[in-house]
Amino acid sequence: MHALYDLAVGPLAWLAFAVFILGSIYRLMSMRALALKKDAAFVAYISWPHAIRSLLHWVTPFGALGWRENPGVTIVTFLFHICLFVAPLFLMGHIVLFDTFHGWSWPALPDGVADTLSIVVVAACAYFLWRRLSVPEVRFVTRSHDWLVLALVGATFLTGVLAYHRIGDNLFMTTLHVLCGEAMLVAIPFTRLSHMLFGFFSRGYIASEFGSVRFAKDW
Amino acid sequence: MVAALEGPAFTMAVNGEAWETTFDKAWYPRFSPDGRLTVLVQADGDWTLAVDDVAWEEQYGYVWNTMFSASGDIIAACIQQDGEYGFSIDGTPWETLFENANQPVFSKAGNAAAAVVQVKSLAQADIATFQEGIFSVAVNGEAWDSIFVNCWNPVFDPAGKNVAATIRRSLYDYSVAVNGKAWTGSYACAWAPAFNPATGAVAAPVRKAGAWGMAIDDAMAWEPRFGQLWQQAFSPDGSKLAAIACTRFGEFTVAVDGTPWGVSFPVVTDLTPSPAGARFAALASEHNTNFAVLCDGKVWDGRYDMAYAPVWSADGAHLALAVEKAGRQTIVVNGKAYPQSFDKCYAPAFSPDGKLVLIRALAGGKCHRIVAPVTAFTG
Amino acid sequence: MKTIADRLIEDEGLRRGVGRLTPEKIQKVFKELVAGECGARMKTYMETCVRCGMCAKACHYYMSHKDPSYTPVAKVSQTMWRLFDADGKVDPEVIYQCAQVAYTECNLCRRCIHYCPLGIDTGYIISVVRRLCHKLGVTPQYIQDTAHSHSATMNQMWVKDDEWPDTLQWQEEESREEFPGLRIPLDVEGADFMYSVIAPEPKFRTQLIYQAAAIFHAAGVSWTMPSTPGWDNSNMAMFSGDSEIMARVERAHYETAQRLRVKRIVMGECGHAFRAVYDVANRWLGWKYHPVPVVHSVEFFWELIQQGRIKLTHKYADPVTIHDPCNIIRGRGLMDKLREVVHFLCENVVEMSPNREHNYCCCAGGGVINCGPPFKNVRIVGNSIKAEQLKATGVHTLVAPCHNCHGGLEDIISKFGLNMHTKFLGDLIYELMEKPE
């Protein structure tokens, strides 16, 4: 188990970050090339001022019609995504690891806060799970891919929380957590989690069309 | 001028003198190249064409689209009689009329008229029969043997002997037919064909693999690499072929023998070959303003609010056109404007030796006819 | 859960089309389409949709039926995802279902763009499904017939070359009884604008041409209409998926305006036509911006009012409400100008809610009404949300500056017994304006 743990926090971690970063860059660049090649009649209208104006509305809770009409999802998804980034980035446990391996370090959140944020993510995942099961319009379009993605995110945060709280075998839980986290990182560029990479661009594109061609807001 | 007399009667007035005949309705006044005044007229519910105060004897349910041979001696018009369609040439209708006829053309020599014709009946919303083909091209009243789903843009060669048209054999299979015989090549789309006046070869822009190229006589001559390609024109000696081409989305130019000129504009129109010398001119614009004149790949300095079709001198040495700036029009020759401006300028014309330019214009309610040497254009 | 398979409607065009297909042929055409015409937009949309279902409430079909198979994402799920999942190798019956969803259960109204956090353009995806169906020859009979008409006559309603000028002359003659000096100027080179209309106007609604001519006459503007094909600005080929014919029609329209050397094209009160001319076909033709500027009637009337060229004898007294047509509001941002025009004309304007860019579609647009009688009932029942919205205003006059909207709204009004009548801006202006002697 120790060997596995060492493997996971050592070479596999390298690999996971490399795949995540290089994979993301590759996906973005190849999508850009594809857009220039095949969507010239649409790329031509991209207008950053309009894109940014729209994105500002969309990153504001209830700043767009879709958010206002879906208040439950809006609250949960904003909490989810904020905590999703903040908790692991400012987690003492993670920073310590970066410090140990690379000598990088930055201020951490108090453990209790990070723990709460992590629990929020787990709870949000539970909410998404519930929606997928019982909200008809979500269930209708749910496919296995969605379960997988949700499971990856949920498992990473759940195992992190369990490890932190020393529930279950700690070494096992931590190893499992690290492996889940790595799987999730690797999944980002290549699954639907790539919405993290492309979401701003797809919104920015349609915002440009609305702003610079159609003179209408898209929020 | 169409002049309204008292009551609901119309006649024509030329230089203030009225015709003797009056009509219930009159429209589409046009001068023939040989200077005769024609107008489409209705009397007692029937339509015909009146030429210099004399109406054709034959009358029709409707008449429209007056066309002239190059010299103006022969006049053709589209007619509808009892729900059937065709041509009347100097007052004589086609022997066979069709359920529908459109996209009429009249040869320069005046010896032939053609149109896309519907040769089979079509019931309402009968999409199956349509897709089996109901259209053909009729020349002088006689339809091709071949039938297609669609035919478009029939064109004559200069002698009026051969006709080519764009066709669609199925909803997806575009090609070109010459005298009723279709090319074997199948394309995703195609625009109007054009004859090489010297060799009789037929060129048409065609779309293949998402890009446009030029096919000549059923073989790809310019590889498909353009975003658009249309309005191709041969030089009269047949040595060069030019077309308006889109090199990148939103950028147009003229390509000569497949090679685009080095300048591009949002819009290019009015590609015009010179009668001699194998030169090409075209108009460029952005959003219908800021018109520029392109001549053999060079851009003239002037920018105009509107520009009209360019006219070459017979030797191809000079190019003239009417332009408008701030509501005033004038004639520009070789990039230089005539010193005087007018309310409205008609198309300029060159003397046969190309040394003089005829300016016809309106200003202050008066007609002006000015003959100016090309050296008088200095602005 | 119910799906599209549970509500198939017989249509001659669709049935005949699928009868000629095999899974292999479908796959071949699908793969060609994806390789040839789909790029980063399709790829991103296919990949990033997080299936959150937030777009459900955007769509009037879902809001009316409350059936999860009508949400925007469900339409994509039942069409494009299904095709991608199978790499295009699907049973012909699946294409029948795709066609019914794409042609008759989505108006391409783009309301869902206001709901999807990722900005996924469901209307675009659905129009690609239509493109596939067109390429497979599986299109509803009636819309296909209009596409045929466009291809053969360059107009939507099989109007022949003589019928058009004849109709204009007839309208001119009629109107000269009311306005002795009125002309409908044909082919006037250098006029300020070319006025173009949709083919149903000369065919069924000549009154609208009459009114437009009367308004232009009263306003003293310089205008013209072409006597040749190129006068029709409508474009059902755009909606049937026949991009090639769409472009041919639009090229004829623009080139007619270029030939007439007009400054601008002013279009009658139609939404889909505006979309074709302003937003879609110009792109296929390679023009980033329009070779001749395109102005919708709403904007043109607004200009005339700004310039004081239209004077009223009185204002319309009964309260009115405003329907915002998708294609000129979400498609061109004319919501403020539309309101200014209506307020200029009417004493009392009651807004419906939601409105402006957030307005519900009439459920006729996007070619849906043009799919004809077989699908009529679905389209009307599929818009009970609109009926509720109209009813809540409590007014009896509905201003809608779009032909398709008129068709759709009138159907809803009669079905739900709303006791309303629809009006074009042209109807109101003609009724209220000071008429020259």
Ligand code: HEM
């Ligand atoms: C290279 C991969 C990773 C390694 C080596 C790693 C390592 C760790 C360690 C050692 C802990 C501390 C457990 C403890 O305090 O006992 C932890 C906790 C945690 N990790 Fe990770 N982690 C990785 C990836 C991730 C990722 C990608 C995420 C999420 C995006 C994540 C989210 C968390 C969370 C939420 C906690 C628990 C916080 C709490 O409840 O206080 N980890 N991780």
Ligand code: HEM
């Ligand atoms: C900055 C980038 C990101 C943006 C703008 C973004 C945006 C969104 C949006 C708008 C939704 C839909 C609303 C919802 O159902 O909650 C969503 C859902 C989701 N996001 Fe993100 N996201 C980002 C990054 C991430 C990352 C990094 C992850 C995980 C690694 C992630 C995981 C998820 C999951 C799992 C869902 C779906 C929840 C469900 O199943 O319904 N997101 N995201």
Ligand code: SF4
């Ligand atoms: S475009 Fe309109 S009709 Fe189509 S799915 Fe979106 S909201 Fe519904």
Ligand code: SF4
């Ligand atoms: S709102 Fe957007 S991401 Fe969510 S299900 Fe609809 S299309 Fe997909």
